[in-house]
Each structure stands twice: as C-alpha cells, then as structure tokens.
Amino acid sequence: MPHQPIMFQKPFKAEGSQGFRQNLSELLANQQSGLTLQQPFYNSPEIYRLEVENLLMNRWHCVGHVSSIPKAGDYFLFEFDSESVIVVRGENGEVHAHANVCRHRGSRICSKQSGHANGGVLVCPYHAWVYKLDGSLRNARMMPPEFDSGSHGLKPVNVEVAEGLIFLNLSDEPREFSVVAEMLSATAGKFGWGDAKVIHEERYSIDANWKLALENQVECYHCGPSHPEFSRVHSQGRPNTEQITEQTRAARGEHGIDISPIDKWAERETRGEEAVFVERHGMFNNALTASDGGQPVAPLMGNASGYDGLFTxxxxxxLNHFLAYSDYGAIFRYTPRSVTQTDFHVTWLVRGDAKEGVDFDKEKVTxxxxxxxxADKRIVEENQIGVNSRFYTPGPYADPIEAKTQRFIDWYLSEMSLAAQA
Known part of the structure; x- marks a missing residue:
C-alpha cells in the first residue's frame, strides 16, 4: 500500500499590518471545523498580540483572594503578558489596583511578588516619588512649584471583589461584572468563600501557548492516561459520569448544597457580559473529596451539613476556573506571558477559622x-513541542468527551474573525 505524501505546514507570513490581516483571514478561511487549530495559531507572535489586545485584555481575571492581603499596605502583583498591576489593601480596607508604572519616568514601583508597603506608602525606587495606597501622589521631590501632583497619581486598574475573590480588568471598557457576582453568590457564596482563607499558592510556568493549556483544562479525555490520582476519585472522563452524579445525589443528597447549572461560556456575548459556567458532578469510588483516598482533609465549608460526595x-x-469541594476550594488561573509561555496559578482555600495542624494538614489538602x-504542565509542554514540528497537521476532536474544547475553539475562531476585520 503506498504511503500518503507528507504535507508540511506552510509558513505563516505576517509582513506589515495589511498583509498580516489578509494572511490571517486566509488562515481562518482554511481552518476546518472539528479539527485542532493550524500551527500559526499556536506559535505566531503576531497572532498572539492580536489575541491579547482583542480577546483577553477586556476580560475579568481572578487574581487572588482578599485573605492574601489582610492588613492595610499588604500587596501582591498580578502580571499579564507584559503588564504588571499592584493589588493593595487601602487604609479604608478597600482593595485597590494600580498599574505598576511610576508616573515620573515609568519605572516599576514594586518588584517583589508580594509584600507590605512600609509607612502606608508605595515608593518608586528610582527617584523616590511617593504614592498613597489609593494611588494618589503624596510627594514628588524637587519638582517645580507649578507641578500638578493631583494629575500624576498611579493609573487605576478596574477591580471588583465577589465572595472574597479579587478580579481585575485591564481595559478601558470592561465587560459587565454583575453576572459574575451573581454566579459566585449562588455557588462560591454557599461554600463560604467570602470568609475563607488561602493556605497555599503555586505558580507553574508552562512553556506553551495559552490555548493549548486551556484546551487541556476543559476536557477530561486525557484524565485517565495522564492523571491516575485524579481519576481515582473524580467521575469526569468516564462514560457514565451523569449516572454516577445522580447516584451520589440520591445516596447523600441530605447533606448537599443546592446549586443550579449555568451555561453562558464560550459563546458570542451580545450584551458585553462576562462569560460564566457552572456544573456539578459526583465524586467516584465513594470518594467524598479530592484527596489521596477520597476522605475529607479539612472542615466543612459554608452551608453543607455533611460531605455530600459532589463537587462544583x-x-x-x-482563563479562570474554580473547584468547590465540601472541605476546600481551588482557584485556577491561566495567565498568558508570551506566545509560548503561560503561567498557571493554583490557590487553595479552606474555612477561615480552620487551624493548620489541628483542623487540616496543608500537604494533604494540596x-x-x-x-x-x-502533570498538566508536562503534557501541555509536550503538546507545544509537537505542534511546533514541521510534521504537525490539525487532528480531530473526540466527540463528546472533547466537546468543551471544540466549543472553546469555535468561540476563539469567531472572535478572531472579528478581530481580523477590525
């Protein structure tokens, strides 16, 4: 039987603004439905730049939990692409967000990922301009009398807090946040996340495009071969997930929290709202939570009267995904840093009054x-290496287990088609 000829990926040309738009439009027109993206979508710096400016900058990003900055002057940095934002607790208890750019000559003000603003001020290390925690300029040494300090405060960044979660939006026209607040009230609120506390955070620097990381996140086709520990206690990735969920509800429903599904994700938003999604699944193999052995590792959170064997x-x-178990929560954030680098942040929450060493063991919770x-870092990086190969050609998604990945790609292509025409 003769071999099929090898079809190598054609190089993507991006000379000049007009040429780039034309070549991108041709690439979009050639994209086949039901297949993974063509190679340039995963490794073209020009396409990545268009994504950041048109698809991602005006989204809300969950950057942390209020328990991470309990006192006035406590701060941490959020870094997205080449941007850096200072998230700081103000004197009045409010959470402020400022561009990490001095209004004098543009130096970064904070270089440490987290810390405390000594004396209740932020001081630029370059020329010692001094800013209050609310971002206003308090002192600019040796400036002339006519200098207007009131117009030289730090650039503000849109910030919202819902159920203890801090969200930022780096655009001038952020999407409507109320739908997010309502969803979190009906979900995370019932688990007491507003009064929870952070017990651990991890950052995984993934050498891969953000879309490969997201494609992996929203499907469980890979869970069996890649995550045996996950698969021992989760029903996802199994052909009878819905049946397991219903059986769990029937067996332990008296302990449960009532949460309704919501599906407004990865679709064309017509009113400028942020996309939200909620679903609830049963654990597997009689597990009660996501732990080694499936047994509880922390006190019950929120309104639950017992461990119901479900997770939300x-x-x-x-770019923001959350998991709520009966005894702990997990916050997942994907942050694009370059065309082939994505930071993956994981934050663990437990009940606010839980004591380490008494009520929980951090190693067991995390x-x-x-x-x-x-494991996700490893498999996504291997995916990027393969996609970069001259032998790569788009492959088919498995239906229905990769349906969310296909849906994400359909949303992405729709958004990019609009961006290419702008």
Missing amino acids: IMYVGQ WLWRITAA
Missing part, C-alpha cells in the same frame, strides 16, 4: 492538585 465547577471568562498541575 465554575468558570469566569476563558496533594492532588499539586500532582495534577505538575
């Missing part, structure tokens, strides 16, 4: 998602 998945936009996140 929540999405906000494309065990499963530390292992799973490390």
Whole structure:
C-alpha cells in the first residue's frame, strides 16, 4: 500500500499590518471545523498580540483572594503578558489596583511578588516619588512649584471583589461584572468563600501557548492516561459520569448544597457580559473529596451539613476556573506571558477559622492538585513541542468527551474573525 505524501505546514507570513490581516483571514478561511487549530495559531507572535489586545485584555481575571492581603499596605502583583498591576489593601480596607508604572519616568514601583508597603506608602525606587495606597501622589521631590501632583497619581486598574475573590480588568471598557457576582453568590457564596482563607499558592510556568493549556483544562479525555490520582476519585472522563452524579445525589443528597447549572461560556456575548459556567458532578469510588483516598482533609465549608460526595465547577471568562469541594476550594488561573509561555496559578482555600495542624494538614489538602498541575504542565509542554514540528497537521476532536474544547475553539475562531476585520 503506498504511503500518503507528507504535507508540511506552510509558513505563516505576517509582513506589515495589511498583509498580516489578509494572511490571517486566509488562515481562518482554511481552518476546518472539528479539527485542532493550524500551527500559526499556536506559535505566531503576531497572532498572539492580536489575541491579547482583542480577546483577553477586556476580560475579568481572578487574581487572588482578599485573605492574601489582610492588613492595610499588604500587596501582591498580578502580571499579564507584559503588564504588571499592584493589588493593595487601602487604609479604608478597600482593595485597590494600580498599574505598576511610576508616573515620573515609568519605572516599576514594586518588584517583589508580594509584600507590605512600609509607612502606608508605595515608593518608586528610582527617584523616590511617593504614592498613597489609593494611588494618589503624596510627594514628588524637587519638582517645580507649578507641578500638578493631583494629575500624576498611579493609573487605576478596574477591580471588583465577589465572595472574597479579587478580579481585575485591564481595559478601558470592561465587560459587565454583575453576572459574575451573581454566579459566585449562588455557588462560591454557599461554600463560604467570602470568609475563607488561602493556605497555599503555586505558580507553574508552562512553556506553551495559552490555548493549548486551556484546551487541556476543559476536557477530561486525557484524565485517565495522564492523571491516575485524579481519576481515582473524580467521575469526569468516564462514560457514565451523569449516572454516577445522580447516584451520589440520591445516596447523600441530605447533606448537599443546592446549586443550579449555568451555561453562558464560550459563546458570542451580545450584551458585553462576562462569560460564566457552572456544573456539578459526583465524586467516584465513594470518594467524598479530592484527596489521596477520597476522605475529607479539612472542615466543612459554608452551608453543607455533611460531605455530600459532589463537587462544583465554575468558570469566569476563558482563563479562570474554580473547584468547590465540601472541605476546600481551588482557584485556577491561566495567565498568558508570551506566545509560548503561560503561567498557571493554583490557590487553595479552606474555612477561615480552620487551624493548620489541628483542623487540616496543608500537604494533604494540596496533594492532588499539586500532582495534577505538575502533570498538566508536562503534557501541555509536550503538546507545544509537537505542534511546533514541521510534521504537525490539525487532528480531530473526540466527540463528546472533547466537546468543551471544540466549543472553546469555535468561540476563539469567531472572535478572531472579528478581530481580523477590525
């Protein structure tokens, strides 16, 4: 039987603005439905730049939990692509967000990922301009008398807080946030996330395009071969997931929290709202939570009267995913840093009054998602290496187990078609 000829990926040309738009339009026209993206969508710097400016900058990003900055002056940095934002607790208890760019000559003000603003001020290390925690300029040394300090405060960044979660939006016209607040009230609110506390955070730097990381996140086709620890206690990725969920509800429903599904994710938003998604699944093999052995590892959270053997998945936009178990929560954030580099952040929450060493063991609470996140880093990086090969050609998605990945790609192509025409 004769071999099929090898069809190598044609190079993507991006000379000049007009040429780039034309070549991108041709690439979009050639994209076949039901297949993974063509290679340039995963490794073209020009396409990545268009994505950041047109698809991602105006989304809401969950950057942390209020318990990470308990006192006035406590801060941490959020870094997205080449941008850096200071998230700081103000004197009045409010959470402020400022561009990490001095209004004098543009130096970064904070270089440490987290810390405390001594004396209740932020000081630029270059020329010692001093800013209050609300971003206003307090002192600019040796400037002339006519200098207007009131017009030289730090550039503000849009910030919202819902159920203890801090969200930022780096655009001038952010999407409507109320739908996010309503969704979180009906989900994370019932688990007491507003009064929870962070017990651990991890950052995994993935050498891969953000879309490969997202494609992996929203499907469980890979869970069996890649995540044996996850698969021992989760029903996802099995052909009878819905049946397991219903059986779990029937067996332990008296302990449960009532949460309704929501599906407004990865579709064309017509009113400028942020995309949200909620679904609930049963654990597997009589597990009660996501731990080694499936047994509880922390006190009950929120309104639950017992461990119901269910877990809740929540999405906000494309880059923020959340998991709520009966005894702990996990926040997942994907942050694009370059065309082939994505930061993956995982934050673990427990009940606010829980004491380490008495009510929970941090290693046991974080065990499963530390292992799973490390495995995801490895498989997504291997995916990027393969996609970069001259032998790569788009392959088919498995239906229905990769349906969310296909849906994400359909949304992406629709958004990019609009961006190419702008």
